[in-house]
Amino acid sequence: MASSAPALRSFNLALIQLGQIGTDKTKNIAHAREQVLKAASREDGPKPQLIVLPECFNSPYGATHFPTYAETIGYKPGEPYDPAKSESNTVRMLSSVAKETGTWLVGGSIPEREVSTGNLYNTATVYSPQGELVALHRKVHLFDIDIPGKITFKESETLTGGDSLNYFDTEFARIGLGICYDVRFPELVAIGARGGCQVFIYPGAFNMTTGPLHWQLLQTARAVDNQVFFGMCSPARDLSVGYHAWGHSLVVDPMGTVLAEAGHEEEIVHVRIDPQVFEEARAGIPVTTQRRFDVYPDVSA
Numbered sequence: 113m114a115s116s117a118p119a120l121r122s123f124n125l126a127l128i129q130l131g132q133i134g135t136d137k138t139k140n141i142a143h144a145r146e147q148v149l150k151a152a153s154r155e156d157g158p159k160p161q162l163i164v165l166p167e168c169f170n171s172p173y174g175a176t177h178f179p180t181y182a183e184t185i186g187y188k189p190g191e192p193y194d195p196a197k198s199e200s201n202t203v204r205m206l207s208s209v210a211k212e213t214g215t216w217l218v219g220g221s222i223p224e225r226e227v228s229t230g231n232l233y234n235t236a237t238v239y240s241p242q243g244e245l246v247a248l249h250r251k252v253h254l255f256d257i258d259i260p261g262k263i264t265f266k267e268s269e270t271l272t273g274g275d276s277l278n279y280f281d282t283e284f285a286r287i288g289l290g291i292c293y294d295v296r297f298p299e300l301v302a303i304g305a306r307g308g309c310q311v312f313i314y315p316g317a318f319n320m321t322t323g324p325l326h327w328q329l330l331q332t333a334r335a336v337d338n339q340v341f342f343g344m345c346s347p348a349r350d351l352s353v354g355y356h357a358w359g360h361s362l363v364v365d366p367m368g369t370v371l372a373e374a375g376h377e378e379e380i381v382h383v384r385i386d387p388q389v390f391e392e393a394r395a396g397i398p399v400t401t402q403r404r405f406d407v408y409p410d411v412s413a
């Protein structure tokens with residue numbers, strides 16, 4: 113990670129708990145665009161500087177759907193990339209709406225096809241207010257679980273796991289990225305936080321079995337362990353489709369306080385990120401300087 117993270121400044125964050133994600137990809141993309149415009153044009157409070165969409169927002173969520181809905185992005189960090197000329201309809205829309213609204217945008221995640229290998233990934237892309245694609249995260253830990261009688265899901269039937277940790281710098285924070293099941297692996301956040309990320313944003317879609325048990329618990333744990341802000345943005349729950357998302361898009365502060373939580377329907381959650389909470393947590397409970405790497409290894413080293 114680059115050594116000097118920007119100082120954390122106050123900013124406004126909006127999570128779009130998107131509904132109406134169906135089988136028509138064109139409609140899914142158009143609806144996401146409408147909701148980004150709606151979030152950006154907020155009139156009952158401060159406008160957001162960062163907007164977030166949920167996991168798998170242009171496709172139904174399911175291993176059998178990913179090959180049909182996958183788009184080629186072709187972005188490689190450090191190489192020139194013009195999102196306006198991307199093969200991906202979704203990338204073109206995300207870039208143009210980030211530019212139109214002048215906001216940072218975490219473009220949820222979409223199924224991605226890498227042409228050279230044929231591999232499919234669950235991929236989040238991030239755009240600057242100028243519409244540049246500035247970061248890409250491929251879900252590292254695939255959601256493969258089997259809880260008999262409750263839920264069996266196997267992303268690895270069609271997806272490959274990503275092989276890198278990712279973040280992006282804005283004028284107000286260094287922001288770490290992950291996708292949904294990645295939240296269960298604390299190393300990602302520990303490494304990112306020690307590399308200067310003060311905020312973590314994970315598009316996610318927990319389910320009706322693990323959602324009530326672990327959705328808030330895991331985000332609170334990551335936030336408190338690392339004294340960071342942690343937010344996850346879910347799709348709205350839709351009982352007419354195969355995968356029933358838990359919803360409850362959430363933002364937790366470094367003291368473990370829930371700053372905002374959605375219900376389970378389509379909704380936009382607005383939150384102010386306050387650096388004072390971050391500074392007071394770290395000053396009052398100085399775990400960031402009390403670690404005993406003489407007793408156990410530093411996973412970020």
Ligand SMILES: NC(=O)CCC(=O)C(=O)O
Binds near residue numbers: 292318
């Ligand atoms: N989309 C996902 O990765 C779901 C993760 C999940 O529900 C969990 O319990 O973990």
